[in-house]
Amino acid sequence: MLxxxxxxxxxxxxxxxxxxxxxEVGSGHVLVAPESLYACCKALKESDEFDMNVLEVVSGVDYSDRIEVNYMIASFTKGSELILKVKLPKESADAVPEVDSVVSIWKSANFLERECYDMNGVRFRNHPDPRRIxxxxxxxGYPLRKDYKTQKEWHGMEIDPEHKVNSADHNFFKKVVEEMQGDEKKVAYSWKGEE
Amino acid sequence: MSSIDGKETGNFGQPVSEKIKSDLLTLNMGPQHPATHGVLRVEIKTDSEIVAEAIPHLGYLHRCFEKHAENLDYRGIVPFTDRMDYLGAMAMEWGYCLTVEKMLGTEIPRRAQYIRTICAELQRIASHFVYAGTYGIDLGAFSLFLYLMEEREKILRLFEEMSGARMLYNYIWLGGVWNDITDDQLKRISKFVDELQENMKTYHSLFGENKILIERLANVGVITEETAYQYGATGPVLRGSGIKWDLRKDRPYGIYDELDFDVCVGEGLKGTVGDCWDRYHVRIKEVDESIKIIRQCLDGIEEGPIMGKVPKVLKVPEGEIYMRTECPRGELGYHLVSDGGKTPYRLKVKSSCFTHVSMLPDLAPGQMVADLVATIGSIDIVLGEVDR
Incomplete structure (x- = not known):
């Protein structure tokens, strides 16, 4: 199929x-060049053989040198599904890579690409409404980047102030983990699991 | 409160004197609006009673589930999945567990499969009852809510006995289920579904056959087949538009391939195919199908273990997977990327409600404000799942 x-x-x-x-485990994918993404999606949607009529989700994955954007597309008439992947190189840590938007092919891409931009920091060219969602x-910043740090304040409001964090619980569990240092089986609570 | 968008022509295209300017009124529906079932804010621009534009604003319930998941071990994520769609928590857990189990190659004992299926279908019934009950309240029919909440309460009591919680269960674990189900509980489920099947006729005649409600729902908020595909609609919304697609039938998981049930689709009995009444009817018919499935599970349930072999220190092999399951509200998909460690590298959730909300700007223009309430209710969103 792939x-x-x-x-x-x-x-x-x-x-x-x-x-x-x-x-070998899980699902395979088809990797395409980023500049040809729009043409590929259009070809898959319009082909009679595959008829990929639904875009299910756009999932961005952040790595140190690149961002992978996965398009989960499916055909509800043929009963097939596919992960279409593009790899967008990241020049620096806070660079925002670009790729073509597919909103004109599937309208569901509108919100899904906005979410990907909001969370992973990928800009979609020709998107009709490129806002955060x-x-x-x-x-x-982009929260699902691996090096993301929450900003200190937003409109005069302090974010995660010290006195609001439930440090008693946090410290208790930290202590539990420290006491069981070196024995992961005790920390994992799966007392019903097998060796 | 009002914004002034002077237009040169009338909003309906009829000739208007240049001196008369017709302004659009901006209304905020939500975030605390009872008809939005949560904290959805829809900014609507109205021309008298007709909606010209609707813009959904999301994010009021964003709790960074995906970021949390990157810092939790695989077992620790299960309770978090409950909190996404809190009305369909069992289905959320099952979807996540299936995803990880498929990566691990775990074999699930038969008894656990049956218990999972029973739980998921009971949860589907409970979820559809919340939908129909609150939908009635949106439209001014209060009585159905009381009946359906009573029935739902019986399901929640049962779940509470099995798992210890009424709504957020953490009952389906990686490898099986947490606790075994007793024969007494199975008998009570059997009695419950027998009674429910009788009562469903009454409920349907009370709500779906009500002349006033048919007038409110028929031909309102029509989602055509093309729109449904374009926006990636799934679940009852897709089937309401007359498309026969159900993952339980088309891509069976668990033991659904051994069970006999029908896929209900909208037929346009009271109006156009894909209107609000069709979506209501699909859900009510699905309750009957769920009862059918539960009966088969109760007949077929086997004795045996409830937990498969899962290692204590759980490491998922490197790779990625995208796994979909059929939840009460539509398809739930998990995209799991693992780097071989104890926590996921990335866990992305495909939420059906999220894509359904994106349909609103397309459905709203030209509707009455009251019909927009009916439309939002009919796509049955849970904001916990939309915002995650």
Missing amino acids: NEIANFLSSQVSNSNAAAHEA LTPDDWE
Whole structure:
């Protein structure tokens, strides 16, 4: 299935460099070049063979040197699903990589891409409404980046003030973990699990 | 309160004298509006009683589930999944456990599979009852709410006995379920579904066959097949538009491939296919199908262990997976990326409500404000799942 799609994309979109990656555990994916993403999505949607009519979710994953954006697309008529992946290189830690928006192909991409921008910091070119969605419009940073640090204050409000954090609970569990140092089996509470 | 967007032509395209300017009124529906079932804020621009534009604002209930998940061990995430869709907590847990179990290659004992299926279907009934009851309140029909909450209470009591909690259970664990179900409880479930099947006819005649409600719901908030595909609608919203797609049937997980049930779709019995009444009817018919499934599980349940073999220190092999399950509100998908460690590298949740909310700007224009309330109610959102 993945190989068929990769071959189809290579034949339809000249610069796609589509490659199928089968997985031993979990799901495999098809990797395409970022600049050909829009053309690839359009080809998959319009092909009679695959008929990928639904975009389920856009999931960004942050790595130290790149951000991977996964498009989970599915066909409800053919009963198939696919992870289409692009790798966007990150020049510096706070760089915001860009990729083409697919809103004109699937309208569900509107909110999903906004969420990806908000959480992972990926800018989608030609997006009709490129605002943040879950955090306030003037929030700083992208929370699901691995190096994210919460800002100190927002509109004069202190974020996570010391006296509001339930430090008693926190310290108790910290102590429990310290006392059981070196014995992970005691810390994990799965007393019903097998060795 | 009002904004002035002077328009050169009338809002309905009819010729208007240039001296008369028709202004749009901006209304904030929510965040504390009873008809939004949570903290959804919809900014609507109205021309008298007609909605010209609706913009949903999300994020009031954002609790950083995905960021928390990156710092918790795999077992510790289960209680957090409960808190996403608090009306369908069992289904949320099951989806997450399936995802991780598939990566680990764990085999689930048969008894645990049956218990999980019973729980998930009871949860579906409870969730649809909250939908129908509160939907009635939105539309001014209070009596159904009282009946349905009483039935739901019986389910919650049972869950409380099994798991110790009424709404946020942490009952389905990686590898199986936390606690065994007793024969007495199984008997009571059997009695409950028998009674419920009788009562469902009364409830449907009370609400769905009510002339006033049919007038309110038929031909309102029509989601066409094309719109449903474009916005990635799933679950009862998709099936209400006449599309036969149910993951339990088309991509079976657990033991659903051994069970016999039908997929209910909207047929446009009272109006157009895909209107609010169709979505209501699909959910009510799904309750009947759930009863059918529960009966088969009660007949087929086997004795045996309830927990599979899961290592104590749990490390998921490197790789990624995207796994979907059918929840009361639609498809729930987990995208899990593992780097071989004790915590997930990334856990992304595909929430059906999130995509359903994105439909609102398309559905709202041209509707009455009261019909918009009916439309928002009919897509049955839980803001805990939208914002995560």
